[in-house]
Amino acid sequence: MRFFGHLIKGEKSEPVTGKTNFFPNMNQAIGDPRLLYAMALKEQGSLSRFAARYFSNQLPVKVPEIRLLKDYIREHGYPQASKDEIQEMLFAEYAIGGAREAADACEEAHSIRHLMHKEQYKKGKGLTLKERAEGLIKVGEILWKHFDVFREIGIAEGTPVKLFEWQTKGVFNTLYKDHIEYASSKIESEEIPSAKEGETTILSRYPFGAVGIFPPYNAAIGLGGMAIISSYWAGNATVTRTPSKMPLTNMELAYVLTEAMKELDFPHSAFQSVIGPARSIAKYMVNESPLNAMVYYGDSDIGLELMSQAVRRGLHFIPELAGSGASLVWKDVDVDRVADYVNHARFFGSGQICLAAKRLFLHEEIYDDFIEELIERSQNLKVGLPADPNTDLPIIGARALYQNIDMIREAVSKGAKLEAGGYRLNAQGERDESGLFYKPTILSDVALDCKMWYHETFGPVLPVMKISSFEEAITQANNTPYGLRTSVYSEDPEIWQHFFDEIQAPGIAVNTDHLHFDDYYPHLGGLKTSGLFGGKYFYEVLTYLKYMHLPK
Numbered sequence: 343m344r345f346f347g348h349l350i351k352g353e354k355s356e357p358v359t360g361k362t363n364f365f366p367n368m369n370q371a372i373g374d375p376r377l378l379y380a381m382a383l384k385e386q387g388s389l390s391r392f393a394a395r396y397f398s399n400q401l402p403v404k405v406p407e408i409r410l411l412k413d414y415i416r417e418h419g420y421p422q423a424s425k426d427e428i429q430e431m432l433f434a435e436y437a438i439g440g441a442r443e444a445a446d447a448c449e450e451a452h453s454i455r456h457l458m459h460k461e462q463y464k465k466g467k468g469l470t471l472k473e474r475a476e477g478l479i480k481v482g483e484i485l486w487k488h489f490d491v492f493r494e495i496g497i498a499e500g501t502p503v504k505l506f507e508w509q510t511k512g513v514f515n516t517l518y519k520d521h522i523e524y525a526s527s528k529i530e531s532e533e534i535p536s537a538k539e540g541e542t543t544i545l546s547r548y549p550f551g552a553v554g555i556f557p558p559y560n561a562a563i564g565l566g567g568m569a570i571i572s573s574y575w576a577g578n579a580t581v582t583r584t585p586s587k588m589p590l591t592n593m594e595l596a597y598v599l600t601e602a603m604k605e606l607d608f609p610h611s612a613f614q615s616v617i618g619p620a621r622s623i624a625k626y627m628v629n630e631s632p633l634n635a636m637v638y639y640g641d642s643d644i645g646l647e648l649m650s651q652a653v654r655r656g657l658h659f660i661p662e663l664a665g666s667g668a669s670l671v672w673k674d675v676d677v678d679r680v681a682d683y684v685n686h687a688r689f690f691g692s693g694q695i696c697l698a699a700k701r702l703f704l705h706e707e708i709y710d711d712f713i714e715e716l717i718e719r720s721q722n723l724k725v726g727l728p729a730d731p732n733t734d735l736p737i738i739g740a741r742a743l744y745q746n747i748d749m750i751r752e753a754v755s756k757g758a759k760l761e762a763g764g765y766r767l768n769a770q771g772e773r774d775e776s777g778l779f780y781k782p783t784i785l786s787d788v789a790l791d792c793k794m795w796y797h798e799t800f801g802p803v804l805p806v807m808k809i810s811s812f813e814e815a816i817t818q819a820n821n822t823p824y825g826l827r828t829s830v831y832s833e834d835p836e837i838w839q840h841f842f843d844e845i846q847a848p849g850i851a852v853n854t855d856h857l858h859f860d861d862y863y864p865h866l867g868g869l870k871t872s873g874l875f876g877g878k879y880f881y882e883v884l885t886y887l888k889y890m891h892l893p894k
């Protein structure tokens with residue numbers, strides 16, 4: 343069994359506390375959840391096991407993972423498995439750390455930050471932008487050689503092949519010469535004219551120095567990898583707190599990047615990574631560490647609280663938070679083609695993507711036909727094991743699962759019509775009230791005071807509103823605390839431009855995939871409680887602008 347340790351000072355390290363945990367092979371556990379629950383119970387004390395066996399109806403439901411166990415026992419009985427069965431299911435052992443390991447990594451990053459950057463004209467130690475950019479071509483080659491290993495680990499963590507390849511290739515595909523040159527031009531020094539004859543101004547972008555990154559568990563190697571590689575690109579030393587729910591692919595990325603640094607004879611501590619509790623590590627990084635900047639992916643409430651602490655301390659904070667994207671479908675579209683787009687935009691990855699389409703505004707003239715086509719497509723999406731290339735839908739995170747169930751119940755109680763879905767599934771696609779999957783769900787006539795209109799639905803749930811005018815659509819589309827990614831479908835260019843001008847979000851897809859990403863596309867970015875900067879490139883926002891005025 344492979345061990346994943348912290349990565350500090352260019353080397354894998356054992357946890358200072360001596361604490362480790364085991365990660366099950368989710369490709370096996372999803373097919374037989376009994377093993378997962380039996381493993382969890384064996385880690386508990388005898389009193390907890392006794393309560394679960396004989397008094398499961400008394401178990402508290404505030405903790406989502408306990409609620410999952412309670413549901414399983416109600417439907418299938420107390421889960422039992424032999425020691426050999428559980429041992430056979432285990433995929434990896436990984437270190438558990440905390441603020442102490444984070445402190446070691448952050449202090450190392452701070453101490454070597456000057457080795458990551460120097461201007462082209464300077465002598466001495468440090469990497470120029472040109473050297474870092476040329477190094478990225480080699481990094482890309484090394485990452486692609488390792489792709490099959492990343493995929494194997496991703497599947498074991500529970501990410502379906504389709505979803506894993508979409509996330510990962512979106513990052514790896516950017517590391518080629520033409521794109522690297524384009525991106526580097528955005529952070530190169532330049533000379534600009536002056537209003538005064540005989541004088542000039544030099545603009546230069548400088549890295550912040552030492553950067554902390556909190557990748558999201560649902561795209562640790564996708565969105566996380568984008569931020570991590572961009573931090574290096576900008577000239578920073580980087581520390582990652584890898585997500586505890588799915589720690590292995592992100593740790594593997596850090597190991598492979600470090601091996602690339604050694605092969606290039608670049609600073610070995612350019613990338614460091616620790617595993618541990620999010621709250622204690624975030625508290626340390628924001629309030630006590632020597633870091634100069636931080637990228638945080640996660641819940642808006644927590645992210646905004648961390649941002650307020652960072653501002654007081656003077657730490658540059660880049661929030662990548664929740665989203666509730668709107669999709670507007672106008673009356674003049676090709677229904678079949680756009681139904682494909684919307685189906686993918688909402689239900690790909692079981693809707694657990696921050697930039698997914700989470701609210702649909704549909705013109706009344708095509709409403710019935712479109713709903714019929716969308717139902718047909720969504721109900722044919724396949725659940726299954728992560729290793730199956732035909733699997734469309736991954737399992738739902740425990741917290742998100744119950745939040746979605748509660749929001750659906752609220753909407754139906756207030757008069758919403760359940761057009762499709764609305765129940766849990768097991769890996770065989772059978773209805774199962776303890777299932778880890780959720781059938782793609784479409785609701786109409788949802789009251790405007792229902793939570794699913796103004797809270798993020800992090801799962802395969804889509805409320806649909808029938809609209810008769812553009813003004814009605816844009817008013818309701820903007821009636822959200824979030825602003826991340828949106829889409830509009832129409833044959834009328836005036837509708838596109840009006841939507842682009844009025845929508846309160848930085849990302850707009852027109853007549854194409856709402857989840858579109860290409861090499862030159864901005865790296866997300868949000869408004870309102872989704873983020874601060876609007877659309878952005880990480881390699882740009884992880885630098886700051888310095889300007890120098892001087893005579894020629």
